[in-house]
Every structure is written in C-alpha cells, then in structure tokens.
Amino acid sequence: NAGVTQTPKFQVLKTGQSMTLQCAQDMNHEYMSWYRQDPGMGLWLIHYSVGAGITDQGEVPNGYNVSRSTTEDFPLRLLSAAPSQTSVYFCASSVGQFSGNTIYFGEGSWLTVV
Amino acid sequence: EDQVTQSPEALRLQEGESSSLNCSYTVSGLRGLFWYRQDPGKGPEFLFTLYSAGEEKEKERLKATLTKKESFLHITAPKPEDSATYLCAVQAANFGNEKLTFGTGTRLTIIP
Numbered sequence: 641n642a643g644v645t646q647t648p649k650f651q652v653l654k655t656g657q658s659m660t661l662q663c664a665q666d667m668n669h670e671y672m673s674w675y676r677q678d679p680g681m682g683l684w685l686i687h688y689s690v691g692a693g694i695t696d697q698g699e700v701p702n703g704y705n706v707s708r709s710t711t712e713d714f715p716l717r718l719l720s721a722a723p724s725q726t727s728v729y730f731c732a733s734s735v736g737q738f739s740g741n742t743i744y745f746g747e748g749s750w751l752t753v754v
Numbered sequence: 755e756d757q758v759t760q761s762p763e764a765l766r767l768q769e770g771e772s773s774s775l776n777c778s779y780t781v782s783g784l785r786g787l788f789w790y791r792q793d794p795g796k797g798p799e800f801l802f803t804l805y806s807a808g809e810e811k812e813k814e815r816l817k818a819t820l821t822k823k824e825s826f827l828h829i830t831a832p833k834p835e836d837s838a839t840y841l842c843a844v845q846a847a848n849f850g851n852e853k854l855t856f857g858t859g860t861r862l863t864i865i866p
C-alpha cells in the first residue's frame with residue numbers, strides 16, 4: 641500500500657538548473673497538491689490539481705510549473721532554481737477537493753540550491 | 755486573511771505528564787480545523803478533523819477540542835513515541851483543500 645510516493649528524497653542543485661520532483665499516488669485520488677515547508681514554518685501551497693488535465697496556482701507558485709496528464713502523477717518542475725527554493729517539498733492527495741478533507745502526504749523531497 | 759497561531763513552539767514533558775497544545779485561529783467562516791502529526795524527516799500524518807465549536811475527537815492518548823476561536827490538543831499520560839511536531843490547519847468556508855492555512859507547529863518532546 642504505497643500511498644503517495646515522492647522522488648527523489650534528496651537533491652542538490654546549482655543556481656539556474658532545472659529539475660522535476662516526481663509524485664505518484666495509487667489511491668485513485670482526484671485532488672493532488674504540492675507544498676513547501678521551510679525550517680520552523682508551516683506548509684505553503686504551491687500548485688494544486690482537482691483532476692487530470694486541470695491545474696491551478698496556490699499561494700507561492702512563482703518559479704514552479706506543474707502538469708497533470710494522469711490521475712496518478714503530479715510532477716513539480718523547478719524552472720531555474722534559486723537559493724530561495726531551498727526547502728522540503730511535500731506532495732499530497734485526497735479523494736476530492738471537498739471530500740472528508742483527509743489529505744495524505746508523501747514523505748517529502750529535500751532540495752538544496754547552492 | 756486567515757491565520758493560525760500555535761503555542762507553545764516547543765514543549766518538553768516527562769513521560770506520563772499530561773498537557774495541552776493550543777491552536778488559535780482567525781478565518782472567514784470555518785469549514786474545518788485539522789490536526790496533523792509530523793515526525794522528523796517525514797510528511798504530516800492526519801490525526802483529526804473538527805467542524806464545529808463544541809466538537810471533540812479522541813484517538814488513543816490524544817483528544818482534540820474546538821471552540822469558535824481556538825482548538826486544543828490534549829495529551830494524556832504521554833509516552834516517548836508521542837514525541838513529534840503537531841501541526842494545526844484551518845480551511846475556510848466556501849473553499850476546499852486548496853485553501854488550507856497551516857500553523858508553524860508545536861514540537862513536543864516526551865522524556866522517558
């Protein structure tokens with residue numbers, strides 16, 4: 641029972657490089673989202689999707705792109721990495737946008753931009 | 755603007771010493787208040803959802819309560835395995851999961 645799977649777990653990037661954080665869920669959830677969590681801070685929503693083919697911006701979308709070609713996958717792309725994007729990234733999913741509101745989180749991807 | 759403030763930032767308790775964590779919130783109509791547990795190096799793990807003032811939910815040594823301005827997470831006779839960061843989040847009415855506001859958490863340490 642995998643739940644929400646994120647890869648890679650750890651990544652170091654140089655300023656200006658691009659990369660994709662992968663997220664997959666096997667629960668057939670329609671709603672998926674990406675958060676970032678800086679040390680000692682809460683979680684901030686980057687982008688979200690309410691179903692395949694539909695994405696929208698969250699609170700802190702600048703510098704990130706997403707796509708949702710399938711129900712299972714929701715990759716997050718960093719276009720040109722900056723040190724301010726050093727953070728822990730969490731992918732999450734739930735049955736629906738207005739479901740019983742149980743959001744399941746992945747284990748996180750630690751990103752350092754130097 | 756929706757806001758969530760958690761206190762204290764950190765709490766150290768002896769094993770068996772009961773206490774409470776506080777989550778104060780301001781939101782333009784509350785759809786739900788959520789408690790999550792986060793272990794070091796892991797993602798948040800769902801604990802409870804509370805929907806209306808006066809509601810209470812329990813799970814093992816944890817009990818969550820809700821008023822119109824705050825929520826408490828009561829921990830009774832905690833064990834070392836209860837050590838974690840506890841996050842509170844609110845969801846505003848007329849919004850879904852795209853509009854969760856998280857607090858910064860309370861880091862709880864239970865000393866054997």
